[in-house]
Amino acid sequence: MQTKNRCAGSTTTAFILAFFLVVFTLVTVYLFVSKTWWFPETITPIGHEIDVQTQRTLWLTGIVFVLSQLGLAWVVWRYRNRGERARYSHGNNTLEVLWTLATALAFIGLGVLAQFTWAKIHLAEPEPDAxxxxxxxxxxxxxxxxxxxxxxxxxxxxxxxxxxxxxxxxxxxxxxxxxxxxxxxxxxxxxxxxxxxxxxxxxxxxxxxxxxxxxxxxxxxxxxxxxxxxxxxxxxxxxxxxxxxxxxxxxxxxxxxxxxxxxxxxxxxxxxxxxxxxx
Amino acid sequence: MSTPSHVAAHVHAPPQGFLRKYIFSTDHKVIGIQYYLLALVAVFVGLVLSLLMRWKLAWPNDPVPWFGDGPMLPEQYLALVTMHGTIMVFFVLTTAPQSGFGNYFLPIQIGAADMAFPVINMLSFWTTFVSFLVMVAAFFVAGGAPISGWTGYAPLSAVGEIAGPGQGLGQTLWIVSIAIFCAASLMGALNFIATTIDLRARGLSLMRMPLTVWAWFITAILALLAFGVLLAAGLLLLLDRIAGTSFFVPGGLVFTDKPVPHQGGSPLLWQHLFWFFGHPEVYIAILPSMGMASHLLSTFSRKPIFGYRAMVYAMGAIGFLGFCVWGHHMFASGMSPYSAMAFSVLTMSIGVPSAIKTFNWIGTLWGGQIRFTTAMLFAIGFVSLFVTGGLSGLFLAQPPVDQPLHDTYFVVAHFHLIMGVAAIFGIFGATYYWFPKMFGRFLNEGLGKLHFWITFAGVYLIFVPMHLMGFFGQPRRYAEGTAVQFLSAMEGPQQFVTIAALVTGLAQLIFLFNFLWSLKWGRKAEAINPWRSTSLEWTIPSPPPHDNFGGRQPVVHHGPYEYSVPGEPEDFIPQDAPPRPAPATGD
Amino acid sequence: MPATVIEELERAAVGTGGRGPARRDGGDGDDARRRAKPPTPRSAYFTGLVLGLAAIFMFFIALASAFVVRKGLGGDWRSFELPGLLWVNTVVLLASSLVVERARRLLRTQPAARFGAWWSTGSLLGIAFLVGQVAAWRQLAAQGIFLATNPASSFFYVFTAAHGVHVLGGLAALGYVAARGAAHQQSTGNLSADLTAGYWHFLGVLWVGLLLLLTFGR
The missing domain is CATH 2.60.40.420 (Cupredoxins -  blue copper proteins)
Structure with a gap:
């Protein structure tokens, strides 16, 4: 804690941690984009729909994942202890409302979208000649x-x-x-x-x-x-x-x-x- | 599981009082340490079980070290699965962050001398302890430990030995242990809530409570409402097993060629009751760590919490929604497809308060002056793990996307990251932060950082590949992949994960060594408030006196996270500092 | 649980009464590190009571929802005639509640004459309720209706037994209050009598709810 004489160590740790987060994010994204291990190709129409919804989810979660992890890496590096005084702020209500609405729209929207595929799996009328x-x-x-x-x-x-x-x-x-x-x-x-x-x-x-x-x-x-x-x-x-x-x-x-x-x-x-x- | 002798060394207690003061103590601090040590024993038991499992998965035909001469049998593997899950969920994730740290620090952070009901508090710990003994005893009875997983799905768990080894006495002990644990948790929860409501210091309004207190408070409410349900379910399951009732066992079951005499029960009823408890239980495990991580992030970035109120409301929303989403564990169970839709959309909406928390954590760091103590590293690691583990939940919350992923390694990776590893990171962070207050000495920071780096890298090396193995279709709870052709491709990944797990597991010995070594030889915590924190525990000696505040009754004048207030000589204002002429406080 | 409540009451009793220092820690009161703790405020006990009742309520709600779901599965549900004795027992339990309440109110006047008699009568009625419940079980058993006979009977025995265990706890608390006497109550702000009465009334209401569920949900 003893503030000033720790600033140097702070830089090294901040760098390693930020670097770690960036590398981890890139490697993870690579593994999911290249689909290192993945399901074999589907053989049903419903399977295609599930794959499409999975892909949408991958996009949404991928964006949030990259933004959050890189954002974390950025603040860790940028706001390491430099022996100054931190900014005094209790938050920002506009931002708060904004990201609440944005995530609500994105997550719940995605969830609602999924129900259409689900209905096709389990709520479709049985085929008489099945x-x-x-x-x-x-x-x-x-x-x-x-x-x-x-x-x-x-x-x-x-x-x-x-x-x-x-x-x-x-x-x-x-x-x-x-x-x-x-x-x-x-x-x-x-x-x-x-x-x-x-x-x-x-x-x-x-x-x-x-x-x-x-x-x-x-x-x-x-x-x-x-x-x-x-x-x-x-x-x-x-x-x-x-x-x-x-x-x-x-x-x-x-x-x-x-x-x-x-x-x-x-x-x-x-x-x-x-x-x-x-x- | 006795209290280590060094604790006794601090206080000159008459020897005849030892039992009352350190074993059957009613002091919340002693009980908190007892819970913590119980969890510490349990976590290493659970860890060893998981490493044995990992060995079997990587090299299915080789003998496992210290585990008999031949290869591990599938039923032994499944016994390990069951016991690892049960011990980790109940005796580590429920015990350490809530009962351990909560017991020690909730009364102090609200300015009280103890819990509202110290005797109930003591009983709660010893009941938990008995529950742990009964659980571990399941290993040593005929047939061994149960093989039905920590979820104990009926009828596998309900029909006795006929369903497989371990399903006899072992499964019965498992249910009895869980029932005892329920009673213990209810007593604990009652105490936490009453203490928070009635024992707060003057001036400590709800919106001045540290987020740790909020987290323990909300967790206790969840526990109070959830554990009674599990107790009821356990009672019915026990009756199905020993009294021949048919709550969960349907009629006409035939095991190989032997019929079992039951009629019309419902296996899904067990799942509904279990998950009505089980989903809140997940939040019981993670909420205290959210609180502790918030506390550390603010302290070590020297900044007030970004959006304190939003953080409180988000935890409340997570707790409330936690009771409305249990069905998302049952998308493949045969439950009505319509209920699945409702559960799904509600579950997706839990992502909203979770995202609010994540953004607020990053917002807290934004503009801060981050001190990279070991505690802080674990708190930052917590945020990263919470994001990674939380986002995979969005896949599983959508029934169609869940279809191929359900009961695969994707699920295993998801819940391990979010409720296992993230929660453990909260516990580790809190340990490095509060150790000096609890024991009067610091943990070694160098060893702590080594422990952090290996663990942080290790858990991602273990669990990121497991997501992809799930996408490949690797089912969970398979003792080996030898019988299924497509699983031969998983041999390499399994070995990779096992090696990562072994290294990460061994690294936990660094922590154990650090913990034990520092108790006796750690750097002395001479200052009352070495981290320059604001909450009340940092206004009293380390370790605190018997009545915490030495007869003083603290009066709170400030919000919990007043860091770097402009115009102040210090960059923090303790909560009980005298009021400022021109108050710069927000909340 | 009631046994622990009683021990808590002991603490409260000393706390609200004497405010004496160093009462629990014995001997080393001169050591500043081991200064006695202030007593738990009265309000906390009532918060605790309400929370305890909430937990018990959730337990029974879980059983009740299992009852409804299991019955809905149809097939093997065979309802049976509930013993008429249950209604007698219900009256006894509610009467017990009233008598205990009367005794509790007697404590408000100094000296509380006949508190012991009323309170003990209430407790005896509570015992009578349990005896009656066991008798109802025996009637059913005589008809060949046992725990595992049928889901309907399984639930009947589970509900009555679970409620009975809670009544036993209540009787222990009633007995404790009776044994300590009115003077003890009045020197401690009637704390244990008030809490015990609250718990006891809850058990009465809970039983009525369970009986209605068993009667109409049969």
Whole structure:
């Protein structure tokens, strides 16, 4: 504290601190601009919208980030102790009102904008011709049920649940609608068709996450939660669990493929044949 | 966890009184130190847990030093996740800045001799202490510590051992510990609020209170309203576990092939109750550090706080909005999309008071004469971290943008910077600032600066890459990335972060050494007011006498941050200095 | 919590009464560093009481909102007839409040004749309330309705038990005031009697609220 004889040390520290802040800001901006590690390209229209909103947010936060950190660096350097008396000021109400309004407008505006994208994800009318697939999370695997040619899911009963015997859903095969229900550990969907996943969980909460879809939805025991999307591009991707579900959480994954219509139909036929040859 | 013997050396206490004076003391200063030391033990426990986790993430198949011969098991990793989070949030971030410093300095800064209810104060500390013992005991019971994270989501936390190792007795102890902690925090909060309302010195109007006092006061209100809710939630969870009720456990659950006998409960109900507490809890952790950083920035730039009133209102707004936004933790939970919209816009609006605070901090430095003490460096570091950690919140507050980022390392980076590291920087700054008042000796400034530089650079090296790993899609709470193909690209970044964490973690030993060494051999704080500060604690000896003001009743005549007033011989006016003929005071 | 309140009352009692120095620190009053602290002002105790009640209120609000949400989930909720005894208990508890209040007002006159009798009667009515609550539990148990039987019964037992624990604390405080007697109260500005009565009235009102919730929210 002892004011005057510390001025010299003050300059060095101010310089190092300001320099540090500038370098840190530049490096951080570089990492985000070059997208050092980033999501793979999205395969859905909604994914593009999410990316656009993310980009807007990056711009806004980026500007505030750079201005604040560099502003901090500037005052640290400029207003280091020079053995003078500091300016006596309790603030400035005009400035106060100005930046309150500006941030309110920017932040809340951005937030309101986001709701339009959100509405498209979760409030859109279900497509009547959607491909409906049940997704069931369990410790520590994903299971998928396709309704088969009849387009209807058969009855399930809790007491029939037996993952060891290949019946994690507890499908009651005595129900005619259940006879052609296909249960597989991989998720295949056709390209360019509306998909409706119905997420359920058998034991604890799991969460459905595919990076390329940009979608994440918890599968909650006791609830059936729909998740809708259209995949525009074929390819092989990975589905992972993103809600802590127990000791095997990190190995709870499943392959996720978007196939052409023909491939998809063929795969369904193959699975059905397999089911009927080995009921 | 006993009080170090040097404290006893200052006062010639009869030996038979030791227990009453330094262990079961009702003196707010002793209790404040007890809380601080408890947090100090807890923070090193939590730190070691996090370094063990980091080792596993970087080298998943290698044995972890001092952790058995083989590689760490996933369930051991998750136990570390849970305990690291719980210990850090409750026993460090809630304990040190509020219960520790608040206890010691709130009464002094308002000119009181003690808290309003000293016995409740003592009970509050010892209840917290018991809570900590129960929490740590979870490590040593059959099955080990719980693996459900600090959020303890049901049904994972509600159905017992069937859900995994650690979910038996370990999880029960976790809930019991949290419940005890709730009781302790409620007693503490009650004391803080009553003290602030009723025990202020003459002349100390609300708008003359230092921002530290405001921060502790608002934090205590949050704690008073939030911890009862957590207690209720914990009670219901405990009943689900041991009494067979179904508050949070739905019917028809089957673990592998074993059904559990419950009916129609709601896992989301737990999340609502938990986050109704949990979000205010985040502000309980950060608000005291905001107050302390404000105090330091004004003191060491020798300038009044820029926009004192705006700072107070901003803290109030943050506290109030903190109760309206819990749902933003649940955008992916299956909650109604309409409520998500409301929660989202409300959450974005928290950015406004946060921005006001940031601009006011920079405005405080503007035109100042900055003294780069270690305390000041940490306060400036706090501002930088608050900006960095706060802005990432704007991503997570928007449900669509949150979708891909939710439960990834982006979230981990966000909350560690804002509620973990920024809050810790506030605590460090306050420690360097108040240590001479508390112990009569200075911390070593050279070691302090070394500690600052390594820590400041270190935390950014740890957490900036983690934002990008989140953007890559790295999920949190994964013990290893070996099973998921796309995570093989994360091996390098994981190792980088681990090395940065190890270096930063080791650097904390500098602080620990500095703390212990300075208690005995630090430079003596001979002057009553070495930092030339204005608040009341700097008008009394270091350490202060038993009744703080030695029988004097301070009368406050000035605002809390009267620095560099023109025409004054000194560049600061203590709050209790006689009134000036032509008062130059603003607020 | 009530036990700690009582200890605080002890402090206050000495404080508002005697203003004696060096009362707690024993022995070393000549050491300036260990000068006795001034007493906590009376107003702080009432602030503390209100804050404590606010915290308890939040606890019950959390339970009540859990009740409403859980009931809304439908499916497995089976309401059951609340024992009629609860209404009797309610009357007993409210009567207890009135009697305690009457006793408290008696303290305003010197000497406070019959304070002890009224206050003890109020306390006994409080005990009667708890006995009645346990009896209501036993009635339900006899019908096969237990804690885990159904969410409706779970909440019933949780509400009554949580309230009962707070009543136990209140009884401890009532007992403490009764044991110290009227003279002690009057020498301490009636502090502990006023605080205890305030807490006790709150428990009465809280119980009525809970009972209405249980009755109409069933």
């Amino acid at each position: 491909v409906v697939i049940e997704v069931l999370g369990e410790q520590f695997a994903w299971n998928f049920r396709y309704p088969g040619p009849d387009g209807k899911f058969g009855r399930t009963r809790t007491e029939l649940i037996n993952s060891g015997a290949g019946n994690p859903f507890g499908i009651d095969r005595s129900d005619p609608a259940a006879a052609d229900d296909i249960v597989v550990p991989i998720l295949n969907v056709p390209v360019n068709r509306p998909i409706e996943l119905r997420l359920r969980a058998k034991d604890v909460i799991h969460s459905f996450f595919v990076r390329e879809l940009r979608l994440k939805q918890d599968a909650v025991p006791g609830l059936e939660i729909p998740l809708r999307f259209v995949a525009e591009r074929t390819g092989d991707f990975e589905l992972v669990c993103t809600e802590l579900c127990g000791m095997g959480h990190q190995r709870m994954r499943a392959p996720f493929s978007v196939k052409t219509a023909a491939e998809y139909e063929q795969w369904l036929r193959d699975e059905l044949a397999l089911l009927q040859s080995n009921p």
